[in-house]
Amino acid sequence: MKRLVVLMIVVGLVVAAAVAATFGSAAPSQGASQQAKLPPKPKLPPLPAAVKARGKWQIGVKCDTPPFGWQDTSGRNRGYDVEVARQFAKWAFGSASKVDFTCVTTASRIGTLTSGRVDIIISTLTWTADREKVIDYSVPYYNAAGRLLVPNSVTVGKLATWMPGKKLVSTSGSIYDRWIKNCFKNTSFQVVSSPAAGVLAVKNGQADAMMYDDAFLVGVAANDSSLKLASNVFLKVPWGVGIRKDEADMKRWVDASVRGMRARDMFWSILKRTIPRRFWRGFKVNAPSPKIKLQYPRASPPENNCPS
Amino acid sequence: MPLVPDWFRPVAEYMLREGLPETLRLAAIALVASTAIGLVLGTLMTIRFFPLRWLIRFYVEVWRGLPILVTVLFIYWLPAFDVGTFHVQLNAYQSAALALSLWGSAQVAEATRGAVKSIPKEQHEAAAALGFGWIGRHRFVILPQATRRLLPPMVGLLVNIIQNTTIAFAIGVNEFLQAGQRQFENITSGFAGPTAPSYAPFMIFGFAMLVFFLISFPLTRLSAYLEKRLA
Amino acid sequence: MFDRPVHILASFDWSFFWDTRGAFWDGFKNTIKAGVVGILLAYLIGLVLGAVRAQRIPGLNQLAATYVEVIRNTPILVQIFFLFYGLPVLGIHLEPFTVAWLSITIWGGAFMTENFRAGFEAVPERLREAGYALGFTPLKAFLNVTLPIGGRIALPSTINTSISVLKNTSLLLLIGYPELTYVANSIQSNTFIVFETFTALAVYYLAIVWTLSALIRFLEARLALPEAL
Numbered sequence: 224m225k226r227l228v229v230l231m232i233v234v235g236l237v238v239a240a241a242v243a244a245t246f247g248s249a250a251p252s253q254g255a256s257q258q259a260k261l262p263p264k265p266k267l268p269p270l271p272a273a274v275k276a277r278g279k280w281q282i283g284v285k286c287d288t289p290p291f292g293w294q295d296t297s298g299r300n301r302g303y304d305v306e307v308a309r310q311f312a313k314w315a316f317g318s319a320s321k322v323d324f325t326c327v328t329t330a331s332r333i334g335t336l337t338s339g340r341v342d343i344i345i346s347t348l349t350w351t352a353d354r355e356k357v358i359d360y361s362v363p364y365y366n367a368a369g370r371l372l373v374p375n376s377v378t379v380g381k382l383a384t385w386m387p388g389k390k391l392v393s394t395s396g397s398i399y400d401r402w403i404k405n406c407f408k409n410t411s412f413q414v415v416s417s418p419a420a421g422v423l424a425v426k427n428g429q430a431d432a433m434m435y436d437d438a439f440l441v442g443v444a445a446n447d448s449s450l451k452l453a454s455n456v457f458l459k460v461p462w463g464v465g466i467r468k469d470e471a472d473m474k475r476w477v478d479a480s481v482r483g484m485r486a487r488d489m490f491w492s493i494l495k496r497t498i499p500r501r502f503w504r505g506f507k508v509n510a511p512s513p514k515i516k517l518q519y520p521r522a523s524p525p526e527n528n529c530p531s
Numbered sequence: 532m533p534l535v536p537d538w539f540r541p542v543a544e545y546m547l548r549e550g551l552p553e554t555l556r557l558a559a560i561a562l563v564a565s566t567a568i569g570l571v572l573g574t575l576m577t578i579r580f581f582p583l584r585w586l587i588r589f590y591v592e593v594w595r596g597l598p599i600l601v602t603v604l605f606i607y608w609l610p611a612f613d614v615g616t617f618h619v620q621l622n623a624y625q626s627a628a629l630a631l632s633l634w635g636s637a638q639v640a641e642a643t644r645g646a647v648k649s650i651p652k653e654q655h656e657a658a659a660a661l662g663f664g665w666i667g668r669h670r671f672v673i674l675p676q677a678t679r680r681l682l683p684p685m686v687g688l689l690v691n692i693i694q695n696t697t698i699a700f701a702i703g704v705n706e707f708l709q710a711g712q713r714q715f716e717n718i719t720s721g722f723a724g725p726t727a728p729s730y731a732p733f734m735i736f737g738f739a740m741l742v743f744f745l746i747s748f749p750l751t752r753l754s755a756y757l758e759k760r761l762a
Numbered sequence: 763m764f765d766r767p768v769h770i771l772a773s774f775d776w777s778f779f780w781d782t783r784g785a786f787w788d789g790f791k792n793t794i795k796a797g798v799v800g801i802l803l804a805y806l807i808g809l810v811l812g813a814v815r816a817q818r819i820p821g822l823n824q825l826a827a828t829y830v831e832v833i834r835n836t837p838i839l840v841q842i843f844f845l846f847y848g849l850p851v852l853g854i855h856l857e858p859f860t861v862a863w864l865s866i867t868i869w870g871g872a873f874m875t876e877n878f879r880a881g882f883e884a885v886p887e888r889l890r891e892a893g894y895a896l897g898f899t900p901l902k903a904f905l906n907v908t909l910p911i912g913g914r915i916a917l918p919s920t921i922n923t924s925i926s927v928l929k930n931t932s933l934l935l936l937i938g939y940p941e942l943t944y945v946a947n948s949i950q951s952n953t954f955i956v957f958e959t960f961t962a963l964a965v966y967y968l969a970i971v972w973t974l975s976a977l978i979r980f981l982e983a984r985l986a987l988p989e990a991l
Contacts, residue, residue, distance in 0.1 A: 286703075286713060287713065287716045288720075289717060289720050289721075293713075293716075293717055293720075294713050294717075295717070296541035296542060296544065296545040296714065297545070298545065298548075298549045325622075325623075325703075326703045326705075327703070328703070329951070330947055330948075330950070330951035331702075331703070331951070333951070333954050334608065334950060334951075334954065334956045337954065337956070338608065338610065338611065338620070338956065339611050339620060340620065340622065354954075357954045395947060395948055395951045395952075396948075396951025396952055400951075400952065401952065413858070413938055414938055414944075414948065415938050416935075416936050416937075416938065417712075417716050418716070418720060419715065419716035419717075419719035419720050420716075420938070422719055422720065423719060423847065423850065426850075427850035427855050428855050429850075429855060429857070429858075439720065442720060442721045443719075443720055443721050445721065446720075446721025447721065592972065593968065596967070596968050596971040596972055596975070597929075597964055597967055597968060597971070598929035598930065598931075598932035598933075598943075598967060599929075600932045600933055600935075600943060601932055601943060601960075601963055601964055601967050602964075604943070604946075604947075604960050604963070605960045605961070605963070605964050608950075608956045608957060608959075608960050609957065610957055690835070693837075694835075694836070694837035694838070695837070696837075697837040697839040697840060698839065698933070700839060700936070701933075701935075701936065708837070708839060708840055708843070712843070715847070729851055730851050732843075732844075732847035732848045732851055733844075733848050733851060736840060736843050736844040736847060736848060737844065737848075739840045739843075739844075740832075740836045740840050740841070740844060743835065743836045743837055743840060744832065744835045744836050747834075747835035747836070748831065748835045751831070751834065751835055
C-alpha cells in the first residue's frame with residue numbers, strides 16, 4: 224500500500240513537472256495563457272483561386288527601406304513586411320519559401336498592385352482615404368508615425384511656424400508628399416527616389432529636413448551622430464496590406480491571417496527579429512498584439528488635417 | 532588602408548554575383564533580337580514599295596526618337612491583355628529586354644539600310660545578269676558585303692546596349708547598377724549592413740564605372756580596329 | 763484576342779491630357795532648361811577638345827583622350843549617380859539642376875569631342891596648306907580654315923549628339939530633377955492613373971524630338987557644304 228502511494232506521488236510529480244514545463248516554455252508575455260489555448264494556425268477562409276493554382280504568393284515588398292523591406296548582401300529579402308509575407312506563405316502553403324517577391328517603391332507600389340503584377344502588397348503602405356478609393360486595405364498590421372530628420376543644430380518647435388520657407392524631402396507618392404502639398408504650401412518639397420537619398424539630402428544640406436516614417440528614421444538617427452529626430456510626431460496612421468478592389472476572397476483571407484497573427488502576438492516576434500534590441504522598447508506599441516488594436520482614422524483622414 | 536575595405540567586399544561581391552549576370556543576359560538578349568529584327572527591317576527598307584518603307588520608317592523613328600527610359604516605362608506599365616488563354620504581362624526584366632530590343636533593332640535597321648544602299652548599283656546589276664532574283668541577289672551578293680560594313684557599328688551597338696541596360700534600374704530590375712544602389716541604401720540607412728565611411732558612394736559607383744569600362748573599352752577598341760580593317 | 767487593346771482605347775481618358783497640361787508644361791520647361799544648357803556647353807567642350815585632339819597638342823591630347831574614353835565607355839546613369847552622390851562627399855554641394863546639366867554636359871562633351879575631331883580631321887589637307895601659303899599661322903589656319911569647314915562636316919553627328927543629350931534628360935528624374943519624366947512619375951504615383959500618363963509622356967517626347975529633328979534637318983540643308991570640296 225505504501226509503495227503504491229509513493230508511486231502515485233512520483234507519477235503525479237512527473238506529470239506536474241511535465242505540465243509545468245509545457246506551460247513554462249510558452250512566451251512569458253501577456254496573454255500567455257491565451258496563446259497556449261490557440262492552435263498554431265488559425266482557421267482561415269479558402270485561399271483565392273489564382274494564388275492556390277499558382278502554388279505560391281507573388282507579393283510586392285520594399286527593397287530599399289530597412290527595417291521593413293530590404294535586401295542583404297546575399298540577395299535575400301528581409302524585414303518586417305517580408306516576414307509578414309513569409310508567414311502568409313507558411314499558412315497558405317506550409318512553407319515560408321512559397322513566395323516570390325517583387326521589389327516596389329513608394330511611387331510604383333499601387334500601380335504594381337492594380338496592374339495585376341502581384342497578389343498583394345506589403346510595403347509600408349500607410350492608409351489614406353485617397354488610396355482607399357483605388358485599392359482595399361487589410362486590417363492594420365503596423366502603426367507608424369511621421370517624424371522629421373534634421374541636422375543636430377536645428378530646433379523645430381511648432382510645425383506650422385517652422386515649415387514655411389523650408390525645403391523638405393520625402394519619397395514620391397508618400398503620405399508626406401500629399402500632406403505637405405495640402406498643408407504647407409509655402410514649403411518647398413523635393414521628391415527623392417529612395418529613403419536613403421533623402422537622408423543624404425539632409426546630410427549634405429540640400430534639404431532642411433526629411434519627413435518619413437519613424438521606424439526608418441530612428442535607425443538613421445541612431446547611426447549618424449550628426450542627425451537627429453525632431454520631437455514632432457504627426458500623421459500617426461497604421462499600415463495595411465494593399466489588396467485590389469473587388470477581391471473579397473483575398474481580403475477575407477488576408478484579414479483573417481492578420482487577425483490570427485495578432486492574436487498569437489506574432490507581430491511582436493517579427494519586430495524583435497527585424498530591429499535591433501535597443502529600439503524594442505520604443506517600437507513595441509507599434510505592433511498589433513492581443514493588447515494593442517490598431518484602427519484606421521476613417522473619421523478624419525489625417526492628410527487633410529493641417530496643424531494650426 | 533587595405534586595398535578592399537572590409538565593408539566593401541560583400542557589397543562588391545553582391546554586385547558582381549547578382550547584378551552583373553543580369554546585365555550581361557539582358558544585353559545578350561537585346562543584341563540578338565536587335566540584330567535579327569534590324570537586319571530584316573533594314574533590308575526591307577530598300578525595297579521600292581512605299582507603304583512598307585513608310586511603316587518601317589515609322590517604326591525606326593518612334594523607337595529611336597523616344598528616350599529608352601520612356602520606352603521602358605511605357606512598355607512596363609502597359610495594361611495586361613489576354614491572347615487566347617495566355618495572360619500577357621511583361622515583368623520588369625522582360626519589359627527592359629523588349630524596350631532595348633526595339634531601340635536596338637531601330638538602330639540596326641537604319642545602319643543596315645545605309646550599308647545596303649552603299650553597295651554600288653553595279654553589284655545589283657551584275658548579280659541580276661547572273662540570273663539571281665531579288666532574294667538570291669541579296670542573299671549571296673548584297674548582304675554579305677553589307678554585313679561586313681555593318682560589323683564595326685554593330686560592335687559599337689553592343690557597347691551601347693550594355694551601357695543602356697542600366698536604364699532598367701528605373702523599373703527595379705536588379706542589374707549591376709541597381710545592385711550597387713541597393714547596398715548603398717542599406718549602408719546609408721544604418722539598419723542593415725555594415726556602417727561605411729562617408730566616401731562609400733565613390734567606391735560603389737566608382738566600382739560600377741570601372742567594371743563597365745573594363746567590359747566596354749575592349750569592345751570599343753575592337754570596333755575601331757574592325758573599322759580600319761573592313762571599311 | 764484584340765478586344766482588350768480596343769477596350770483600352772475606348773476607355774482612354776482623353777481629358778487627362780488637358781487636365782495635366784500644366785504639370786507637363788512645367789516639366790517640359792525644365793527639360794528644355796537643362797537640355798539647352800547641356801547642349802551648348804557640350805558644343806563648347808567639343809569644339810575646344812576636338813581641336814586639341816585633331817591638332818594633337820601634346821599632353822592635352824592624352825588628357826582629352828582619357829576623358830573621352832572614360833565617358834564613352836561607361837553608362838550615363840552611373841555617371842549621373844557618381845556625380846550626385848559623390849560630389850557632396852568632396853564637400854561640393856550642388857542643386858539638382860546643377861548636377862542635372864553638369865552630368866549631361868560632361869557626357870555630351872565627350873561625344874562632341876569625337877564628332878568635332880572627326881570633322882576637323884576630315885578637312886582636306888590641301889585647304890590648310892593653301893592657308894599656310896597665304897601666310898596664316900597654324901592658329902589662324904585652324905580658325906579660318908579647319909574650324910568653319912570641319913565644323914560643318916561635323917554638323918550631322920553633332921546634331922545627333924545634341925538630340926541624344928536632350929533625350930538623356932529623361933534619366934534626371936532619378937536624381938529628383940523635375941523634368942518631363944519626373945512629372946509623369948509624380949502624376950502616376952499620386953493619382954494612380956498609369957497608362958494615360960506614360961502614353962502622354964511618350965507622345966510629348968516624340969513631338970519634341972521629331973520637331974527638333976525636322977527643324978535641324980532643315981537648317982542642315984541650308985548650311986550644308988557644297989558637294990565638291
